[in-house]
Amino acid sequence: MIEHISIKEVATCDEYGIQITGLKKVNFIYGANGSGKTTITKYLYNPNDAIFQKCALGWLDGMPIKALVYNKDFKDRNFGKGNIDGVFTLGQATKEQTEAIEKKSKQRQEIKEEGRKQKKSLEYLNNKLLELENDFKEEAWTEIYKKYETDYKEAFRGVMQKELFKNKLLDEFETNTSVLLSHDELREKANTVFGEAPAPMPPIKSIDFVRVVEIGEDSIWKKKLVGKADVEIGSLIQRLNLNDWVNEGREHLQGDATCPFCQQKTITENFRKQLEGYFDETFLKDTRLIKSYSEELSVCTENVLNVLQQIESAERANKNTKLDIETFSAYLKTLSSQFVSNKELSHSKVKEPSRSIELVSVNEQLVNIRELILIANSEIGKHNAIVANYTVERAELIKSIWKCIVEESRLRIQHFLKHQTGQQKGIAALTKRIDDRRLKFKALDDEIRMLNKNVTSIQPSVDEINKLLSSYGFQNFRIVPCKTMKNQYQVQREDGTLAESTLSEGEVTFITFLYFLQLAKGSTSEESITEERILVIDDPICSLDSNILFVVSSLLKEIIKKIKRCEGNIKQLILLTHNVYFHKEVSFIDGRTKECNETAFWILRKINNVSSIQSFEMKNPIQNSYELLWMELKNKNHNSGLTIQNTMRRIIENYFKILGKYGDDELIQKFTNHQEQEICRSMISWINDGSHSIPDDLFIERQSATVDKYFEVFKNIFVHTKHVEHYNMMMGAQSLN
Structure with missing residues (x-):
């Protein structure tokens, strides 16, 4: 059953729309043509149409039911294509078959009703479980979290939100096996462990100085490199100690006989051979080795120095350094000086191979520096071990805190879990019963469908329609089977011709x-x-004669009775009409019953091209046409000002002219002075003009003030004709505003 209809942003419904709430089994909506009735029926026929994307339907227990809609579109769909689809009913079923179907249908309905009750019970249990969990969540937050928020803030990191805290508390209750400590012990440990967390430190890079030491300690540096003494020129060079001088000059010898020293043509071939003999292969090999060592030593010392300077810079900037930075810097300064000295000595050896030199030993400084680095790295290792243990200590402390909290709240948690488990078991059991009932419902539904298929027939529906047509005077046409198509029917004249195209609208x-x-x-x-x-159903009596109006209302009233008695498969009726007499007839219960708690009434209006709806709940707002006019007048704030003139004119015509035999002039003369008479004449002209024409723009702009002024004149007509009691009676009834 539909409980709520919301129509927005379609046709004459604006962004606020019309809200039809509190729908009952039987619902009557009265509204003039163009007020939005057809829009409602179109939506109920196809709520998935894109134009209704802002609209909504609310179903009882969230269970939709198929809506069968009668409106102009229904006529076009079913009587605008030549043939009519046959309607299957149980008319040909035997008594036993009908009773079997009715019995199973009743069982199916009982299962459905029981399922609806169980669904409500399930919803209730789910809500109770949610309420229980919310209460516990609030209690855990206020009684536990807030109590220890300051002391154990670190332990609560990651669960500082109500739902997360509740879940963590329950999880710790199930899994925490830590040793139970007192709050004093926990607070004391927290002051230490929850301080600033130490960070792990990377070890200091080790240095490789083996090659530097090896080169520096090589014997080649002490060896005096001179030529062969047994060469003729050799004794002279060695006696004069010109070995290095001659060796360097030798490098400048040209291809001709010019001497690089005196620039004279003194270099003979024999002299060249003596020089080559003096600086033999052994000499050349040793000098090349000296040069190679000098270059390699320069590169190695530079690399070692760069690494050590980087270490010094990084560790001096590290406030938590484990390196004896001052001693390290002193060693490094000495080492750097030694490297400079050795660089100069090695260069001199390259220039003067005959010199015997001894490089400064850097081994001691390098060993000292390496020892400082080893000591520092040892301390770093100890620090990192502490960091790793800190993480474990911190985790153990957090577990101990939760253990203490859990034990302190054990009774509270157990009480919650006991009730939660009970609720969950109840929900699980009820869910299973609902699932089982759903399977039973489907099985019964399949049985009923099969029984229906075996005993249904189209002919009883055709016979029923033809019987009603004949009973109410439609003798010149009937419904007959289509000769060319199965389960299709046509409207045929008595002479056998098809009648659909010649039927009147009625x-x-x-x-x-x-x-x-x-x-x-x-x-x-x-x-x-x-x-x-x-x-x-939307205006079923449109274009029908007045006598047929009562036929239609009678047929509908039989359906309404069955709906109220919960008989049959029709569960709800929504009837929309603009005809006062039909509305009054079809909604009539009996002479004694004025209201029914299974029936609801609405009036649908369109003001300034925007639809609105007013609920009257169980009270029928439509009594008769004359009372309706007064209701429209009392409801002037809900209606367009353009209809007020016509309403006033019809009331005056009905009461004074038809019943009281008063003319316009006689009504005017009832006023005592000329000024009031002119105002009355103006009002009568106004209502007559407004009920037969469309006011111009200027008149519309002044409409509100005009209505208020003439409304007072309208009342005075009843006062001066001594019928004010009638006015008070009609206007003093319960307002429809």
């Missing part, structure tokens, strides 16, 4: 409505004739 309306009523009882499908459905 005849089409009546036969369409009778077809709709048969469809409400059956279906165009054999399997679905007993499906639950909602009837939505």
Whole structure:
């Protein structure tokens, strides 16, 4: 059953729309043409249409039911294509078959009703469980978290939100096996462990100085490199100690006989051979080695120095350094000086190979520096071990804190878990029963569909429609089977010709409505004739004669009675009409009952091209046409000002002219002075003009003030004709505002 309808941003409904709430089993919506009735029926027929994307339907227990809609579109769909789909009913079923279907349908309905109750019970249990969990969550937050928030803030990191804290508390209750400590012990440990967390430190890079020491300690540096003494020129060079001088000059010898020293042509071939003999291969090999060592030593010392300077810079900037930085810097300064000295000595050896030199030993400084680095790295290792242990200590402390909290709140947690488990078991059991009932419902539904398929027939629906047509004077046409198509029917004249194109609008309306009523009882499908459905009917008496109005209302009242008694598969009716007499007739219960708690009433209006709806709950706002005029007048704030003139004119005509035999002039003369008479004449002219024409723009702008002024004149007509009691009676009834 539909409980709520919201129509927004379509046709004459604005962004606020119309809200039809509190729908009952039987619902009457009265509204003038163009007020939005058809829009409502179109939406209920196809709520998934894109134009209704802002609209919404609210279903009882969230369970949708198929809506069968009668409106102009229904006529076009079913009587605008030549043939009519046959409607299957149980008319040909035997008594036993019908009783079997009715019995199973009743069982299915009982299962559905029980399922609806169980669904409500399940919703109730779920809400109670949610309420229980929310209460515990709030209690855990206020009684536990807030109490220890300051002392154990570090332990609560990551769960400083109500739901997370609750879940953590329950998880620790199930899994925490830590040793139980007192709050004093926990606070004391927290002061130490929850301080600033130490960070792990990388070890200091080690240095490789083996090659530097090896080169510096090589014997080549002490060796005096001179030529061979047994060469003729050799004794002279060695006696004069010109070995290095001659060796360097030798490098400048040209290809000619010019001496690089005196620039004379003194270099003979024999002299060249003596020089080559003096500086033999051994000499050349040793000098090349000296040069190579000098270059390699320069590179190695530079690399070692760069590494050590980087270490010094980094560790001096590290406030937590484990290196004896001052001693390290002193050693490094000495080492740097030694490297400079050795660089100069090695260069001198390259220039003067005959010199015997001894490089400064850097081994001691390098060993001292390496020892400082080893000591520092040892301390760093100890520090990192402490850091690793700190993480473990911190984790153990946090577990101990939660253990203490859990034990302190054990009774509270156990109480919650006991009730939570009970609720969850109840929900699980009820869910299983609902699932089992759903399977039983489907099995029964399949049985009923099969039984329906075996005993349904189209002919009873056709016979029923033809019987009603004949009973109410439609003798010149009837519904007959289509000769070319199975389960299709046509409207045929007595002479055998097809009548659809020659039917009057009233005849089409009546036969369409009778077809709709048969469809409400059956279906165009054999399997679905007993499906639950909602009837939505829009102005079924449009274009019908007045005597047919009572026929239609009588047929509908029978359906309404069954709906109220919960008989049959029609569960709800929404009827919309603009006809006062039909509304009054179809909504009439009996002479004694004025209201029914299964019936609801609305009036749909369109003001300034925007639809609005007013609920009257169980009270029927439509009594008779004259009372309706007064209701419209009392409801002037809900209606367009353009209708007020026509309403006043019709009231005066009905009460004074038709019943009281008063003319306009006689009413005017009832006023005592000329000024009041002119005002009355003006008002009568105004209402007569406004009920037969469209006011111009200027008149519309002054409409509000004009209505208020003439409303007072309207009342004074009753006062001066001594009928004010009638005015008070009609206006003093319960307001519809």
